[in-house]
Amino acid sequence: MTAPTLQPVIVGAGPAGIRAAQTLVAHGVRPVVIDEAARGGGQIYRRPPAHFARNPQTLYGTEASRATDLHSVFDSLQTQIDYQADSLVWNAQAGLLDVLHGPTQTTRTVPYGQLIVASGATDRVLPVPGWTLPGVYTLGGAQVALKFQGCTIGRNVVLMGTGPLLYLVAYQYAKAGTTVAAVLDTARFADQLTALPGMLTQPAVLAKGLYYVGWLRAHGVALHTGVRPVRIQGDTRVNAVVWSDGQREHTVPCDAVGFGYALRSETQLADLLGCQFAWAPMHRAHLPERDGAGRTSVAGVYLAGDGAGIMGADAAEWAGERAALALLADHGVKVDAARAAELERKLTKLMPFRQGLERAFPFPADWAVNAPDALVVCRCENITAGELRACARDAGADEMNRLKALTRVGMGRCQGRMCGVGAAEILAHATGKPIDAVGRLRGQAPIKPIPIHLQAQAEAAE
Amino acid sequence: MTTTRTIDTDIAIVGGGIMGASAALALRRKGVAVVLLERDLCGSRSSGVNYGGVRRQGRPVSQLPLAQRAHQVWANLPALIGTDGEYQRSGHFKIGRSEADMAALEAYANLSSDFDLGIQLISGATLRERCPWLGGRAVGGSLCPDDGQANPRLVSPAFALAARRAGAQILERTPMTSVEHDGKVFTVRSGNTLAVRAPVLINCAGAWAGALAAQFGEAVPIHSGHPAMAVTEPLPFFMHWSLGVEGGGIYCRQVARGNLVLGGGAGVALDADRARSERSAIATLAVQAVELLPALKNAHFIRTWSGTEGYLPDRQPVLGKSHTTPGLIHGFGFAGAGFQIGPGVGEVLAELARDGRSTTPIDAFAIERFLPTTVAEVASTAAAH
Ligand SMILES: Cc1cc2nc3c(=O)[nH]c(=O)nc-3n(C[C@H](O)[C@H](O)[C@H](O)COP(=O)(O)OP(=O)(O)OC[C@H]3O[C@@H](n4cnc5c(N)ncnc54)[C@H](O)[C@@H]3O)c2cc1C
Ligand SMILES: Cc1cc2nc3c(=O)[nH]c(=O)nc-3n(C[C@H](O)[C@H](O)[C@H](O)COP(=O)(O)OP(=O)(O)OC[C@H]3O[C@@H](n4cnc5c(N)ncnc54)[C@H](O)[C@@H]3O)c2cc1C
Numbered sequence: 001m002t003a004p005t006l007q008p009v010i011v012g013a014g015p016a017g018i019r020a021a022q023t024l025v026a027h028g029v030r031p032v033v034i035d036e037a038a039r040g041g042g043q044i045y046r047r048p049p050a051h052f053a054r055n056p057q058t059l060y061g062t063e064a065s066r067a068t069d070l071h072s073v074f075d076s077l078q079t080q081i082d083y084q085a086d087s088l089v090w091n092a093q094a095g096l097l098d099v100l101h102g103p104t105q106t107t108r109t110v111p112y113g114q115l116i117v118a119s120g121a122t123d124r125v126l127p128v129p130g131w132t133l134p135g136v137y138t139l140g141g142a143q144v145a146l147k148f149q150g151c152t153i154g155r156n157v158v159l160m161g162t163g164p165l166l167y168l169v170a171y172q173y174a175k176a177g178t179t180v181a182a183v184l185d186t187a188r189f190a191d192q193l194t195a196l197p198g199m200l201t202q203p204a205v206l207a208k209g210l211y212y213v214g215w216l217r218a219h220g221v222a223l224h225t226g227v228r229p230v231r232i233q234g235d236t237r238v239n240a241v242v243w244s245d246g247q248r249e250h251t252v253p254c255d256a257v258g259f260g261y262a263l264r265s266e267t268q269l270a271d272l273l274g275c276q277f278a279w280a281p282m283h284r285a286h287l288p289e290r291d292g293a294g295r296t297s298v299a300g301v302y303l304a305g306d307g308a309g310i311m312g313a314d315a316a317e318w319a320g321e322r323a324a325l326a327l328l329a330d331h332g333v334k335v336d337a338a339r340a341a342e343l344e345r346k347l348t349k350l351m352p353f354r355q356g357l358e359r360a361f362p363f364p365a366d367w368a369v370n371a372p373d374a375l376v377v378c379r380c381e382n383i384t385a386g387e388l389r390a391c392a393r394d395a396g397a398d399e400m401n402r403l404k405a406l407t408r409v410g411m412g413r414c415q416g417r418m419c420g421v422g423a424a425e426i427l428a429h430a431t432g433k434p435i436d437a438v439g440r441l442r443g444q445a446p447i448k449p450i451p452i453h454l455q456a457q458a459e460a461a462e
Numbered sequence: 463m464t465t466t467r468t469i470d471t472d473i474a475i476v477g478g479g480i481m482g483a484s485a486a487l488a489l490r491r492k493g494v495a496v497v498l499l500e501r502d503l504c505g506s507r508s509s510g511v512n513y514g515g516v517r518r519q520g521r522p523v524s525q526l527p528l529a530q531r532a533h534q535v536w537a538n539l540p541a542l543i544g545t546d547g548e549y550q551r552s553g554h555f556k557i558g559r560s561e562a563d564m565a566a567l568e569a570y571a572n573l574s575s576d577f578d579l580g581i582q583l584i585s586g587a588t589l590r591e592r593c594p595w596l597g598g599r600a601v602g603g604s605l606c607p608d609d610g611q612a613n614p615r616l617v618s619p620a621f622a623l624a625a626r627r628a629g630a631q632i633l634e635r636t637p638m639t640s641v642e643h644d645g646k647v648f649t650v651r652s653g654n655t656l657a658v659r660a661p662v663l664i665n666c667a668g669a670w671a672g673a674l675a676a677q678f679g680e681a682v683p684i685h686s687g688h689p690a691m692a693v694t695e696p697l698p699f700f701m702h703w704s705l706g707v708e709g710g711g712i713y714c715r716q717v718a719r720g721n722l723v724l725g726g727g728a729g730v731a732l733d734a735d736r737a738r739s740e741r742s743a744i745a746t747l748a749v750q751a752v753e754l755l756p757a758l759k760n761a762h763f764i765r766t767w768s769g770t771e772g773y774l775p776d777r778q779p780v781l782g783k784s785h786t787t788p789g790l791i792h793g794f795g796f797a798g799a800g801f802q803i804g805p806g807v808g809e810v811l812a813e814l815a816r817d818g819r820s821t822t823p824i825d826a827f828a829i830e831r832f833l834p835t836t837v838a839e840v841a842s843t844a845a846a847h
Contacts, residue, residue, distance in 0.1 A: 091741055093730075098741055109741070274732070381719075395623060402503055405510060405615040413695055413764050445739070449695060449762035455748035 006331055007032060007082075009097065009110060011089050011269060012118035014042020015313045016305025016320035018074045020116045023324035025080045027333050032082045032110060034089055034099055040074040043120055043140065043306075044313045046147045047071065059147055061172065062208060066313075084110075091445035092272045094298075098445075105454045114300045114331070116323050117270055118316070119307035121263040125418050126161075126367050126425070128259065130232030132379050135256045139165045142258030143172065152178045154256025158241045160184040160229055162361040163262035164209060170221065171212040173258075180221045181254045184243050186261070186364045188226040198356020205353065222252075228370065232257055262361060263310045264421060270308075271443030273301050279436040282355060283309050284363050285421075286440040292344045294323030295330075302327055315350050318343045367422075368429035377426060378419035380412020385426050392430035400439045403427050413449050416441040467656050469631065471497045473815050474650050474660035476638045476674065478504030480614075480801060481793045482666030483621035483632075484535075484808025485815070487542070490628035494816055497658045498622070498630060499650060501637030505618030508668055509801065511769040512614045513691060513725040515704055515713060516802045517554040518579055519606035520570065522778065524826035525803060526577045531822050532806030533608070539617070542805075543624040547617035548717065554609035555593075555703040557600045557754070558585075563708040567604035581606050595700050597756045603708075611704045611715045614801060621805070638667075641674065643787060662789045662815045669772035670734075671780075671794035675829070679786040682795070682832040683775055688729035688768040689798050690743035694761045696720030705754070712750040722758065724751055729768030739766035773797045774832070781807060781827035783814060791815055792829055 006029050010017045013035035024031045033040075039047040045060065045067040060067040077083075084099065090107070091098035097110045123138035130136070137145070137153045139161060145151055156179045159170045170183045199206040216223060230242040230249055240253045270288035271277070276297035280287045287309050294302040304323040305316035322343040325335045371377075373386030387407055397403045400410075400423065409423045410416030416423070420441050428435040473489055475482045478500030489496045498504075516536060518529040540546045558564040564585065571581040584592065585602025626632045636652045641663065643649075648663040665674045672684040697720050704715035712726035727743035744766055751758050774780065777797040784790035793811050800807070806822070813820040 091744075093741070096741070395619065399503070402506070402619075405506075406619065411765065413762075415765065444765050444767055445741075445744075446763060446766065449764045452694065452748045452752060452761050452763055453759050455745050455763075 008114040008116060008327055009112040010116045010118060012120055013040035014118060014120050014305060014316060015070060016118035016316040018070055019317045019320035020118060020304055020324040021077055021081050022073055023321045025077055027328050030080055034084045034087045036088045038086050041071055045070050048148050052150060054150060088448060089269060090447050090450050092269055100450055105451060107454055114327050116302045116304055117307055118305045118320055119266040119269055121265050121306035121310055123260040124262050124264040124421055126261050126422050127375055127377055128229040128232060129372060129375050132376055133232055133234045133238045135238035136232055137258050139169050139258045139260035143169050146172055146176060152176060153258060155179060156181050156254050157256045157258060158182050158252050158254040160241060160257060160259040161261045162187045167212040169258055170216055174216060174219060174221060182222040182224060182252045184227045185225045186227055187361045191362055192360045195356045195360035198352045198359060202353040261363060265309060266307050268443045268447045270303060272445060274298055275301060280309060282358055293326035294319060295326055311350060311354060315347055318346050368425040371426060377422045378409040380414055381408040383407050383409045388423060388426045389430045392427055398431045398433060400424055400441050404441060410441050464654050466654055469497055469658045471495045471658060471660045473662045474648060474658045475664040475666055477666035477668055478622050479507055479509035479666060479668050480618045480621055480804035481807050483625055484805045485664055485811035486625035486630040487621055487628060488809045488812035489815060490625055490630050492812060492816055496630045498632050499636045499638050499652060500634050503634050504622030504632060508769045508771045509618035510615050511767060512801050513713060513723060514611050514614045516612050517609040519554050519556060519581060519609055523573055526574060527822050528803050528806045530577060531809060532803045535805035543620040545616060545620045547612045547620055549612035551608045551610040553605055553607045553703040555603050555605045556706045556708055557603040558708050559599050559601060564602050566708055571604060579606050580608060595755060595757055597754050599753055664791045664793060664811055664815060666793050668794060669770045671772060675792060678784055678790055680784060680829050680833060682780060682829060684772050684795055686731060686770050687773045687798060688731055688737035688770060689725055690727045690729040690739040690768050691725045692739060692744055692747055692763050692766040694722045695764050697761055700757060712747060714751060726750060737768040737770050739768050771798050779827050780829045781824050785830050785833060
């Protein structure tokens with residue numbers, strides 16, 4: 001029995017959101033799909049503007065067939081969904097989403113009875129001295145430039161940090177004809193070795209990773225593991241990266257840097273909706289709680305994909321489908337229970353691999369120890385590591401929201417989405433508390449800055 | 463088994479907002495022993511999240527003695543609490559949008575003339591000259607040059623920190639879960655881990671103060687309110703004054719960093735403790751803000767928030783001694799306007815606690831005004847025995 005009034009809303013048209021939409025449609029339900037991007041695909045399968053002529057093979061490499069599959073699924077759904085592209089959900093409360101349409105600069109309120117949040121992830125940033133220089137990008141940003149705009153961040157680039165994206169982006173850049181001056185991985189080679197057993201549970205993915213590394217080596221790209229970034233150098237823009245091998249410092253000249261430490265989930269929407277959060281050790285983050293199917297602590301709100309914890313694109317597809325099945329079942333629609341169970345099994349089976357990845361590319365837990373006092377942690381508000389430490393020491397701040405109140409860290413345009421990770425690490429180190437005990441920044445609308453003018457227009461029109 | 467820590471002290475305070483914390487500091491400056499219980503972090507509620515307006519202009523005349531007293535404390539802020547808390551006597555300008563508004567502003571200037579607020583009425587060409595950034599709806603206004611603004615996130619916790627440095631025991635993350643009075647001494651408990659015993663108890667529990675008053679036979683019609691707040695990205699600095707509007711509505715100020723902080727309208731309660739700005743309130747704020755300050759047209763809001771504040775029907779606080787219970791002192795219900803008078807209230811509470819009376823007139827704020835006369839009389843005779 002299909003409830004005729006059921007029109008769930010899906011936020012995000014990445015792998016998770018698209019599979020969720022497909023599943024709902026397959027059960028005769030017409031969802032609203034809201035996505036900030038101009039075209040469906042999400043981060044990994046991000047589509048260039050329609051007039052771009054590059055073929056999927058160039059754009060997505062080994063993922064080309066998955067990308068085209070997902071894109072064509074989404075295209076085929078167009079008449080059966082209400083798709084709102086270029087639309088940012090900037091605020092949420094029980095039963096209502098506020099949505100800003102970019103091109104027309106108007107806002108509108110979208111009611112929902114059921115909601116699947118598939119908001120994905122962004123780069124996890126740990127600042128390094130000089131990271132605010134022009135020419136410095138996040139790894140994901142560097143990749144977006146390539147995928148979306150078809151341009152590179154420089155001619156001679158250094159890629160630094162850790163995580164699978166590090167080698168992938170290096171490979172993609174080198175393939176695109178850019179000189180990759182060095183790949184600097186903060187993980188040690190030994191980490192990668194101990195991670196092997198876990199990684200072997202997904203041999204195909206492991207093979208892809210090894211392939212990138214082998215290809216880079218074969219093409220003479222300098223790969224260094226166990227590095228400690230010292231600083232990014234330059235006057236008006238970046239001209240070199242200085243790193244340490246523990247013994248001595250090395251300087252690599254370059255004209256651009258891409259850096260990042262894996263990804264962090266976009267959890268603001270879940271937060272505004274009042275979902276319960278818990279510390280997730282593997283992700284080193286407070287994440288919204290959900291059951292195996294994606295149900296949150298708030299009835300009618302479901303989570304899928306990287307927005308609920310970084311699990312990768314394949315998992316995002318499965319989780320999107322699973323959440324949609326849960327939503328349907330919760331509203332009395334008959335679904336294939338075996339398929340639901342199978343999806344959950346697949347998601348569970350991915351865990352050893354995910355753990356392997358964490359082992360291979362561990363979070364540099366000593367980052368805070370080595371961050372110099374002068375290091376700018378929050379670039380919106382220009383707050384340094386030293387100021388954060390002083391606040392912990394002199395004002396007794398031992399919790400993130402207090403640190404924010406007293407120093408302004410996380411109060412700027414990014415609202416802590418970039419600086420929050422680093423600030424929490426500094427605070428934990430300064431107070432001697434475990435990282436989970438310093439808490440998390442409370443979410444506040446708007447999720448991203450919204451034009452005042454637009455608000456005014458929408459209101460006047462009513 | 464948990465052991466209960468017992469602390470004997472002169473004065474116990476419940477609530478570490480600006481009222482409780484400044485009372486603790488004032489008491490320490492008089493050399494009195496004091497223990498303050500704050501269930502969360504000091505200054506994390508109304509006192510730390512308010513708009514930051516430090517204004518006397520527009521207050522009921524009954525509050526002006528208190529506001530003047532506070533004004534003196536604000537003048538010495540760095541020496542007192544070790545930070546300027548971004549306090550500036552930038553001027554508070556109340557905008558009139560009609561001749562009727564201007565008449566009301568003039569009437570207030572006359573009414574408050576005993577208090578030396580230095581109010582100046584400005585209109586016409588002078589107005590355009592002094593504030594070219596004002597939109598066309600303003601016909602004039604009333605400037606109180608020595609009123610201003612401060613950063614509540616910094617000021618309110620700093621009062622608590624200063625009190626601690628001065629020797630007060632400030633116990634954070636320590637909720638009062640029960641209180642008893644044996645006729646002489648209050649025993650304030652936090653779970654079964656702490657008991658604070660003191661002959662005097664000050665109720666500074668903000669929007670949550672009603673329960674404590676009610677327990678001592680002084681139920682008052684307090685309710686919670688949630689002013690809606692928003693802040694823009696930093697903009698080139700153009701506005702020195704903190705602005706209000708005659709008749710209410712919107713208020714805004716620009717901080718040195720360039721952000722504009724705006725308030726107006728009501729937020730929504732998420733639960734008893736938390737609130738947030740509501741969508742429609744943000745939209746209304748935006749419309750009014752652009753009308754008032756056309757320069758905001760192309761700006762962005764980067765954050766919105768609200769807080770939980772206690773209101774009584776006449777929008778005046780309850781400040782003074784309990785009518786039923788000797789040793790109990792109330793200071794709550796500041797109706798969205800307690801930040802400026804907070805440091806003055808702290809001094810008054812300290813006087814009441816130590817001397818039994820205050821040099822500042824506070825009769826207008828007596829809790830008796832909400833108590834049925836008969837009950838109040840019975841209670842007062844009972845207390846006299
Ligand atoms: C920059 C970047 C590059 C990546 N590159 C690769 C790669 O090359 N290979 C790889 O295996 N993995 C990559 N990943 C990881 C990969 O993106 C994810 O594993 C996968 O895309 C997760 O799918 P998802 O559907 O959960 O989220 P996403 O694909 O991230 O999709 C989420 C969508 O939601 C939208 N959204 C978020 N919040 C809102 C909001 N408030 N309102 C409206 N819309 C919103 C986003 O714009 C986005 O379109 C990358 C991640 C990032 C951040
Ligand atoms: C959004 C907003 C904007 C405002 N703008 C202005 C302004 O511009 N100018 C102005 O003058 N005023 C303003 N105000 C009003 C001003 O902030 C308040 O009047 C003032 O802060 C009240 O201080 P307080 O100490 O009474 O309350 P609070 O700051 O709320 O402190 C009460 C404390 O008691 C604690 N508490 C409660 N119950 C217990 C318990 N059982 N045990 C232990 N602790 C307990 C709470 O945790 C809280 O910290 C505004 C208020 C809000 C909410």
